[in-house]
Amino acid sequence: MKALLWKDCRVNLFVLVFGIVMLLSPFLTGLTRDLYAELRYGTASWWEADGWVIISLVSLGLSMLTVAMLAGNAMAAERTDRSAEFLAYLPPSRRAVITSKIILALGACLLIWTINLAVIYGLVPLMPGLPEDAYAASDGHPTNAVPGLASTAVVLFGIAWFCSSFLASPAISTGIGIFSPLAVAGGLQAVEYFFHPPSLDFGWWYCVICVGLGILGFVAGTVHYLRRVEP
């Protein structure tokens, strides 16, 4: 398993580096901005809590591409250069191979989310100057975007993973993954337009459909990869 994980890290090296850049660049931009303001004007807002929440949300938004790329690359990348054929005649079982891929892809995505959620719900509330009811349900607060972003990430990952289980192109798998939340949103818009349901909670249905499709895609992709004979 150690060797498989090492191999998967190396295969996804570019995506992992890209992911780190996407994860950290909003924070670095915020810090640079504040550092510049401090040095130039002495007016940096270092402890402005809402600013950090927005930076974390931007980081999560930018990391969507990383999530889709990790899932899209998982199985298809090795089919592109046919190194999957080399791996296929080595002894590790399909179960071991996919476990390693799941640990890497899901682990990296969870890490991205854990860091950002830790900032939003762990670090920011400790900062002075945050209103007590900052996280109460109110339409205006930026944290309200978290469920939508999370369900978008789930559908991106699940659909890209599913496509990666049978396609030979990581770009196409990733592309379909990126397109999937747009398709869900478009589908809901179409339902609203054509059928005029009396009370369609767009946001709630979007989250439910995205999470459902994402989980279904992940399970179906994993089962398909385990069952298929060809690499």
Add this chain to the structure above:
Amino acid sequence: MTTDSSSRLAIETVGLTKRFGDTLAVDDLTLRIPMGSVFGFIGPNGAGKSTTIKMLMGLLGKTAGQARVLGFDVAGRCEAVKDRVGYVPELHFVYRWMRVREVIYFCRSFYKTWNNDLCAELLGLFELDEHKKVKHLSKGMVAKLALLLAIAHEPELLILDEPTSGLDPIIREEFLDGVLRTICDRQKTVLFSSHTLSDVQRLADAVGIIHQGRLLANCPTEELLTGTKRIRAVLPDGCSPDKPPEGTIWQRFRRREWLLTVRGFSPATIEYLQTTYLVENIEVTDLGLEDVFKDYVRGRRASA
């Protein structure tokens, strides 16, 4: 479960069939390769050699039939097979970004039987630079690396699928030396598919000829070569050869000259020709494996 009879067979296929849409790639192939033998698997391009080998390695699903490798059904116990088999494919898809030592580290971690001394010995023999990346190796060096990876875990069975195609004669010779060392030092079973029939003749103690997915011949190399003869007979004017002798695999008649290749040749074959056709002149010549193979394929094409 491993039965007594199948445990003595390295490879056993019964009615193995593979269909790609309307194309029948392997047709009802029944093959038995005993342990300790070196089996040469030959056939023209698209005959079904690689497809058969891929099915044996569990890399391709079968349409029908059964395949057992080292007593294990490849459909169910693929990992057990891969653990005990060294495989060198025609095209090498070793991770190109890895260095040679990284490939070795990667593969070594999957085999309990990996022999570090043998690996080091083969690295020296093949003059492989451990620090080079696979993408910087020549085609021949990648082939030698693939052979090293296939041999270093001391497999019970070595499967080579056209491993020397596209290699220059020197690399090919070094590669075959590596294979020969394995066979001689460790008494391994080898399944060897190749278009270079001189290599097959040199290594194999049994040969299978496959054409359009069907096995045309499967017998010891020696028996095939000593028992198959080319006969050149000159027939009297107006005589046409309508009944070739038993075992004829290919024939050609031009003017009065009748060329035949006969499997299972014996003095009775000559006697039959002389008594049936009043042959004026008859010559019998030995054939190499290449000629035998060509005649099998040409004969099959002519009868199709």
